[in-house]
Amino acid sequence: MGATVMSDHDITETGEIMKVFVTGASGHIGQLVTAELVGAGHEVVGLARSDAGAERVAKQGGIPVVGTMDETARLAELAAESDGVVNLAFKHDSGDFAEALAADRALIEAIAGALEGSGKPFFAASGTMMVANAGAPGTASGAAATEDTPFDPAHAHPRAVTDHLLRELSKRGIRSAALRFAPTVHGPADLHGFIPSLIEGARRDGTFGYIGEGENRWPAVHNLDTAHLIRLALEKDDLPAGVALHFAADEGIPFRQIAEAIGRGVGVPVGPVAPEEGATRYGFVGSFIGIDNPTSSAQTRELLKWEPTHNGLLEDLADGFYFRR
Numbered sequence: 616m617g618a619t620v621m622s623d624h625d626i627t628e629t630g631e632i633m634k635v636f637v638t639g640a641s642g643h644i645g646q647l648v649t650a651e652l653v654g655a656g657h658e659v660v661g662l663a664r665s666d667a668g669a670e671r672v673a674k675q676g677g678i679p680v681v682g683t684m685d686e687t688a689r690l691a692e693l694a695a696e697s698d699g700v701v702n703l704a705f706k707h708d709s710g711d712f713a714e715a716l717a718a719d720r721a722l723i724e725a726i727a728g729a730l731e732g733s734g735k736p737f738f739a740a741s742g743t744m745m746v747a748n749a750g751a752p753g754t755a756s757g758a759a760a761t762e763d764t765p766f767d768p769a770h771a772h773p774r775a776v777t778d779h780l781l782r783e784l785s786k787r788g789i790r791s792a793a794l795r796f797a798p799t800v801h802g803p804a805d806l807h808g809f810i811p812s813l814i815e816g817a818r819r820d821g822t823f824g825y826i827g828e829g830e831n832r833w834p835a836v837h838n839l840d841t842a843h844l845i846r847l848a849l850e851k852d853d854l855p856a857g858v859a860l861h862f863a864a865d866e867g868i869p870f871r872q873i874a875e876a877i878g879r880g881v882g883v884p885v886g887p888v889a890p891e892e893g894a895t896r897y898g899f900v901g902s903f904i905g906i907d908n909p910t911s912s913a914q915t916r917e918l919l920k921w922e923p924t925h926n927g928l929l930e931d932l933a934d935g936f937y938f939r940r
Contacts, residue, residue, distance in 0.1 A: 634658045639703030641668030650675040651842040687725035695729040702739035732788035741778040741793040743910040752890040752905025753827025759909035762859045785857030793859045802838040816897035817881045824888030826905030829871025834863035834910040837925035847919040864923035867909030876932040
């Protein structure tokens with residue numbers, strides 16, 4: 616931790632300012648996290664892949680560093696110099712998911728090596744679909760998953776191995792947390808996430824679909840509520856190590872309602888499609904449109920006294936900004 620400061624902001628529970636290293640700081644969620652932390656009086660060193668990204672970090676009040684997540688030794692040094700790390704970088708556009716996962720794990724291991732035994736917070740992106748319900752595509756197949764719902768990383772979503780690895784860092788003297796984001800982290804700053812990808816597919820096809828009856832449920836969270844929750848977690852000095860945090864405001868919206876909102880926004884007909892058509896029509900995101908993923912964030916809300924205050928997903932879709940750009 617850094618020196619104690621006098622401020623109008625809530626810094627940490629012990630009144631200390633933090634120097635936070637954020638990877639992916641110029642991205643959709645990263646730039647909002649940077650602005651949230653800076654606005655609360657913290658210092659942010661933000662990794663960006665390009666000069667344009669660095670400008671976005673600086674615009675939010677952060678100190679930009681240009682580089683890639685493959686520079687693990689350099690990023691480990693920046694982590695060691697910080698009071699906490701939020702890893703939001705991922706090679707979403709690599710075209711090779713296995714390679715992207717390997718790079719993600721290599722960076723987590725490098726940062727873990729730099730923070731081992733320090734007791735510092737180290738958070739990294741994961742997803743609620745790690746604990747999605749099994750069942751026929753397009754059906755609602757069970758209760759909402761909680762932060763404690765068990766899963767087998769060997770047989771779950773491929774990124775579940777990373778989620779498991781991150782939580783195990785608690786055994787190495789690191790206050791680690793898996794940031795399980797809902798598949799739809801929505802809001803005006805969402806330019807390349809699941810919803811924009813599905814809208815692009817609807818425009819390209821001239822139709823939009825859901826699997827079966829579309830009863831499977833997706834959680835959602837506004838990106839500003841997400842940034843606020845990350846700050847609350849960083850500032851909580853007694854956050855349990857190895858915890859999973861669920862970023863879900865809408866616990867589970869039937870996908871058919873999401874599909875119908877997209878159809879109205881684009882102006883195309885909506886109807887059922889066969890499960891195998893999802894990935895064919897909508898690419899990587901289409902592989903998930905039949906998954907039932909109701910997610911409770913009750914434990915996260917209680918632990919961090921977090922209460923989402925921004926629009927839900929259907930409200931944002933009805934607002935129309937996703938369709939005007």
